[in-house]
Amino acid sequence: MSNLNFNDTINDLSNEDVSIRKEAVESLVGITDEEAIEPLIKATTDDNAQIRFKAAEILGSMGEVAVDKLIDEFENAEGKDKRFLAFALKETENKKVIDSFVKSTEDEDFGVRKVAVRALGELQAEDELDFIAKCLDDEDWGVRLAAIQALGDLATEESINLIKDARKAEKDKDFKKSCNKAIKKAQKRQKAKAAGESVAKVIPISTIKEMEKTNLQKAIKEYERYVESKQDKDAPYKRLCILYRKANDYDNEVRVIETAIEVFSDNDKKLEYFTKRLAKLK
Template sequence: MVILCMEIAEEIKEARDILQVILKAKKLLRMYPPNNPIYTKTLEESFLKFKQFLDYKDNFTINIRQNSILYDDEPIYSSNEKEDNLALFFFKDGLRQLTFKKGLPSDELEEFLKILAYDFEHEAFDEDIVTLLWEKDFQYIQYIVDEAFLIDEEEENYEVVAEKKVKEQVTDVNDLVRAYFEGFQEEEHKGIAIVPLTDKDLKMLVEEIERDSSEKIGKLISILFEIIYQTVGKTDIEDIFAFLRDSVKYCAEHGDLAMILEILSKAEQTIKDPVIGEREKKYLTMLNQYIGSDEIISLFAELFDSGVDIDEGLFNNIALYFDKNAIEPLIKYLGELKTIRARKIIIDSLVSLGKKDIHSIAKGLNDERWYVVRNIIYILRKIADKRAIEYLLKTIRHPDVRVKKEVIKTLGELGGREVIQSLRECLDDPDMQVRIAAVKAFGNIATEPAKKILLDKISEKSFKDKQFEEKKDFFETISRWKDEDVFNFLVKIMQTRSFFNRGKLFESKACAAYALGLTGNKDAIIVLEKFKDSGNKLLRDYSNIALRKLING
């Protein structure tokens, strides 16, 4: 019983599939001429679907209701729409049942589908679907018509209703004549009928065309590589390479990243095969140069910026085949891309590729566009190669603050003795954000010389005049050194007394209290307890914050 239920369910599913094939063919056969590949492919798919069903069933019979179609009393199609309603399309002309018999030939199915594809509302003939079926005299397609219900109740009363409306709306003969005249004018201006397509229809067509093109390109590629194998040393490899190159360009223009990856993968496998000659290998290796050319990179950039949904994983795998020549065009289009997502894809590729050639990446630091320079600095930071330091040091005096902050951050992460002096100079930069970036960079370097520079800067007489935000960043950074020198330095500031500039002193004490809390040294609790009830609100608040952190963790 379970097996029988499963068979019935599968049969219903296949019946639904046939209805979908009919719907698809009804639209596509109206749009394309018989010599079009899509027209031909639609017929082939439709015939195959019917044949598969009729191979194990004697016939395929559907019963037609006004808004639904049934197979074996099970609904396989339903729609309440006035337009694009297949059930209503059949029903309004009186069709109540359609049967397709085993042995249905493809030419008879084609004639049936062509009838469905007629635009009955606009094309210049008066026949209905039943008349056309009768004229064809099909041998394998049978139908049942209900003559009594060729039109629904509203259509039966159409003339009565129309006459009533005219009497209600037209008050004299002139109005009536004008109504007729306007009606004729309206007909004259109708022109060629345009088939309405939904978004779903358009998406289906695009996918169909893309799939068809991709399949053909795939077959071509397989043939080209087979020719290489079959005629090693004999074939004109230049011509085959030209075909492969054109295929890569075509795929890039149409966003077919999967096919580009397949071409590159096949080329790589072929190069590794010992039976392939050196001449063939040389040309196949040139494909890696070609995909990194300005011609192809520009197509990738256009694709990424278009907003089309792409598989970034596919492009990342393609980028693994890039040679060094791809760096220059990638940087060029990095500066022209409009979307963050597109720039990220290019940046990730440059990070991977830049490990092969730091020098070529660093050339981007000379770009006139500040945002390109900042992105190149980011790329160098992600590559994390200390050889980049010599190029970055030349950029530290860039006029744009955003670039300076990025290069300071990168130098801090790369570290090294050679960056210390340049970062020290940045502590005196006119821009506070640049100075704060330099402080944090010293914190990342975390060496003894870096610590000494920060402690000396805090000890300077002019330090007290800095804004509280900047002071706080200094103290927060030195708290990273969990040693006795820093602890004693902070305690000393907490214990400092002065009768002058007490407001500025309280700011420094509050920062020191905050830093003591960050050190995690519980010996600071005794010191902080003395200031938890301070008359200065800023010092009191930060002392209590530090105490809670030390006590509660």
Template sequence: MSNLTMTEAIENLQNDDVSIRKEAIESLIGVTDEAAIDPLIEATTDESAQVRFKAAEILGNMGNVAFDRLVSKFTSESGKNKRFLAFALKETNNEKAIPLFAEAVSDEDFGVRKVSIRALGELQANDYLDVIAKGLDDEDWGVRLATIHACADLASDESIALIKKARRAEKDEDFKKSCKKALKKAEKLQKAKSEGKVVVSTIPMKTIKDMEKTNPQKAIKEYEKYVQAESDKDAPYKRLAVLYRKLNDYDAEVAVLEKAINVLSEKKPGKEKWFVDRLNKMK
């Protein structure tokens, strides 16, 4: 475990030794200080794939804190230098980035096109299905595959029809198999939506709990997915409340407590007591 301060880590991102830069980027995981944004953005073009990916992931986990700077850099960059900026923007999960991704579907770089199409699917950009569909005619196999996954994320009649059309037109057997998996996912999501369920992709709670020590910002984002899905488990609400308290984010803590009370009192009566007591103590 590195003992570098944030200032030391930022300085070391400029070091000629890749091992030192790798240590530096690991030290910045979970950082939310605005002073780290520009150095991290610069690191998204590092010669080391590990440094590039981690820098983009950290920026994405910063969410709205880094969003405006990411947008500014993304719109001014070109070519492969935009790839990890696109990934960082996707990870912020900010719907304001949808128009940017829609435009980037026609970017000169295949990596940017691929990430942008996936982002449109994950952000549920149903109004941009025609733009997403352009990826089915892309010369790059990965972009076409990303388009299939994006259509599955949207899980609408129209997007499912596009997957079926792509499966019929494609000769590559691996691609056809991917289409089949995407269809199963889309149909499952569509059924859940028709039943009024909130559909969110989550990872196991134990994995998120372990993540709290190494990447608290990422852990918060993953717990928030359980809350968004109105989980009937009390654990994600509790962990979020604790993490928000550590960050001194009063408004966010109150919001998650109130959400837990509303959801659990209906789905698991009695489970809301912990949250009621905690909320009363905060008043």
């Protein structure tokens, strides 16, 4: 994006016409320019929910580039304005945000509390178990459910026991089902850890392919989860090779190929694609 187009797009985020604001925020998907951070933060308070969500999603995808500014804004925000900033912070997947989310488990807004406790689980904040556990007594059903999910993410004996206690104390059948689901997930994670396997949260490949059309940066991030956990599906590795080639990112393409060769070393059919691709790069 040229400087002229970039400046026009940033200005359009404040246009009175909601359709122009929507088009502007969509055109910023995948951007990493620090100058876009403050305008996007402002967009998280837009009157239109779609714009607020998309702005938060973009900020989250920026990761390390935006996280410090997001933390500052989040800790000075109040009420509903905090909700989408909370979502953006969670999407950064950066452990810097843990302290902010710990404080926010007692926020006056239930939406912020829900995102905060959920994020603590996803970030594997085992040291903050007491704060997660307190949310099991929250007045909001959604926050209590998020706490159950967070405890399932931690997948420790202590967190599983807390889920079991909450299940025993709760009468709501749907809540009990969620507890059962969280326990199964936690036990599956425990087995994977015990076997020395990497545990990564992945979404269906078909969903990621669709995501490529709207948020390429996030799609790459989701494909990388498959590589990180060395899953035996070759499609994510192939898509990453293609996407990194288009971006002229030689180093990352080689890294993905070499990981694929390791993963598919005993599968000649899948291995052939990656060995040939690597040979062409050298």
